[in-house]
Amino acid sequence: MGFARDLAASGRRVTLVGLTSSDPGDQTVALGEGTLTVKRVHRPSYDRSAWLRRAWWTFGANLALIRAAWRDLRASDEIRFTGSPPYMLHFVMPVAVLLGKRTRYRITDFHPECLIAAIGRAPPWLRAIRAVTNFWRRRVDVIEVLGEDQRRRIVESRVATERIELVRDPSPVRFQAGVCATAKPAALSGRSIILYSGNWGVAHDVETFLDGFGLYCARYPYAAGVWLNATGTRADAVERSLSMRRLPHARSRPVELAALPGVLAAADVHLITLCDGFVGYVLPSKVYACVESGRPVLFVGSSESDVHLVCSERIPPRRYRRVDVGKPADVMHALTELLAVE
Numbered sequence: 001m002g003f004a005r006d007l008a009a010s011g012r013r014v015t016l017v018g019l020t021s022s023d024p025g026d027q028t029v030a031l032g033e034g035t036l037t038v039k040r041v042h043r044p045s046y047d048r049s050a051w052l053r054r055a056w057w058t059f060g061a062n063l064a065l066i067r068a069a070w071r072d073l074r075a076s077d078e079i080r081f082t083g084s085p086p087y088m089l090h091f092v093m094p095v096a097v098l099l100g101k102r103t104r105y106r107i108t109d110f111h112p113e114c115l116i117a118a119i120g121r122a123p124p125w126l127r128a129i130r131a132v133t134n135f136w137r138r139r140v141d142v143i144e145v146l147g148e149d150q151r152r153r154i155v156e157s158r159v160a161t162e163r164i165e166l167v168r169d170p171s172p173v174r175f176q177a178g179v180c181a182t183a184k185p186a187a188l189s190g191r192s193i194i195l196y197s198g199n200w201g202v203a204h205d206v207e208t209f210l211d212g213f214g215l216y217c218a219r220y221p222y223a224a225g226v227w228l229n230a231t232g233t234r235a236d237a238v239e240r241s242l243s244m245r246r247l248p249h250a251r252s253r254p255v256e257l258a259a260l261p262g263v264l265a266a267a268d269v270h271l272i273t274l275c276d277g278f279v280g281y282v283l284p285s286k287v288y289a290c291v292e293s294g295r296p297v298l299f300v301g302s303s304e305s306d307v308h309l310v311c312s313e314r315i316p317p318r319r320y321r322r323v324d325v326g327k328p329a330d331v332m333h334a335l336t337e338l339l340a341v342e
Contacts, residue, residue, distance in 0.1 A: 001038075002170065008034035015076075016233060017069040019061060019085070022051045041068045062091040081109035087262060091135040105137075106144040106167070109203075110153065110281040115177050117277040118202045134158065146283045147306030153280035168310075169285050173261045173291040182262040185250030189223035192339050195267035195300075198254065198286040201232040203278040205325050208300050209271060212323070212331020216245055219332065224339055225249055226271075229263055264293040269338045274301035276325050283307065291315055296338045 004016040011033035024042040028035055041064050046057040062085055066073075073079060077102045081092045089105060096103045112129045116122045122130065134157045137143065143159060144167040145151045154164055184193055194213070200206075213226065225248035228239055235251075242249040255263055264270070270290040279302045287307050290297050292302065296319040299307050303322060311320050321334035 004038075005031060008032065008036040010034065011275050015069070015072040017038065017041065017072070018063055019065070021045050030248060034043055036279040037072075037126055039068055041065055054230075056088060058085050061085045062088050066091050066095060068185045073101070074099060077110040078104060082104065082106045083111065086111040086135075089133065089136050089140075093139060097139070103140050104142045104144065105140045107150065107154070108146065113153070113281045114203065114278065117275070117281060120277075145281075146285075148309060149280035149304060149306045150283065168219040170290055171288040172257060172285070173264070173289055173292070175261050175265065175292055177295070179261050179265050181265040182255075182259070184266060185227060185252065187250040190225060191222065191248060192224040192268040193227050193266055193333070194224055194269045194271055195229060195264070195272045196228045196238075197229040197260075197263060197267075198271075198284070200228075200238060200273075203275055204232070204233065204234060204280040204284070205273040205275045205300050206238055207243070208323065208328055209273055209331055210238065210245070210247075211328035211333070212300075213247060214245055215328055215332040216335045218337075224268070224335065227267075228252070229254055260289070261293075264276045264289055264295070267293065267295045269335065270295055270297045272297060272299045272301070272307055274299075274305055274307060276302050279305045287311065296320065298323065298334050298338060299329070300331065 001016065004014050008014040013035050015037045017039045018041065020040040020042055021044060024040050026037060026039045028037040043057070043061050043064060046053055058235035065088070073095060079092060079096050081088050083089070083106070095105065112126050112133065116126055123175050137154070137157050137159050140163070142163055142165055143154055143236060145154055146169060148166065151164055151166060155161060167203045216224070226242060228249060228251045231254060239249070239251050270293065272284055272287060272290065274284060283306055287310050291311060291314045297311050297315055299311055301307055301322070302325070308322050319338070321338055323330040323334050
């Protein structure tokens with residue numbers, strides 16, 4: 001929405017077509033010398049852990065978006081699209097070629113590479129999908145990547161370097177002076193807060209932090225607790241593991257965007273994790289809000305990820321620590337330093 005508003009304000013006529021789980025509808029507003037029309041297409045939510053149901057939902061969602069946008073696609077000078085829903089590339093590019101339109105692809109998570117990384121192998125049918133995906137990637141006029149790690153991955157797909165642009169995400173929220181931090185969960189009263197906010201899915205490491213936090217609590221049993229303000233395929237597993245290990249924690253659901261600055265400001269340390277196999281395929285967008293909050297950050301993941309690049313460039317060294325996946329003792333030491341336990 002932010003990018004669409006900027007385009008409209010520059011004098012363009014922009015139509016943004018996207019999905020909603022609530023009421024569908026169209027709305028047009030004037031912005032500067034241009035206009036922005038937002039078309040919301042209804043699609044029900046779905047179970048992300050059910051692969052076949054997810055695939056069918058994705059197919060239907062992509063078709064619904066193409067159908068809702070068809071008239072605008074024909075009238076446009078340029079078609080801009082993202083990697084969400086997955087495989088939108090396969091739906092947009094044939095249409096763009098047929099209509100002779102210029103294209104700009106803002107790649108988010110990589111598909112099918114994320115699925116390959118999740119299952120740890122590439123069976124023949126996935127290799128075929130990857131080949132078709134790379135065929136269409138090489139025919140996009142401009143591919144926007146979110147990080148330098150994604151740029152490296154796209155170059156591996158044999159996309160011409162001159163057609164790749166780095167356009168980072170902004171923070172989705174702003175922290176005004178004197179922002180009021182949300183009250184800590186009652187279960188963590190008197191403890192420092194290690195906050196994981198957002199999606200904790202298959203791309204995000206779990207065991208390194210859990211083992212490291214266990215070591216930390218064994219040394220400092222009353223110092224800190226984990227606040228899971230999270231959803232995702234692994235969030236429930238993390239909550240169960242914390243309960244089984246009797247480690248201090250609290251669980252809540254992600255809040256509305258307007259309330260997010262207060263939640264992020266309540267953290268004493270922000271936690272970000274990423275499995276090594278997903279480096280360059282997934283860039284957790286939460287990193288920008290965590291950095292903007294001014295709070296310390298612990299990243300469990302590779303130095304090759306742009307999470308590390310962004311944090312090391314934008315956070316003072318005393319407020320940032322990175323730990324390799326599989327090094328729980330380093331997590332304990334990092335938490336000790338970031339929380340300044342004497």
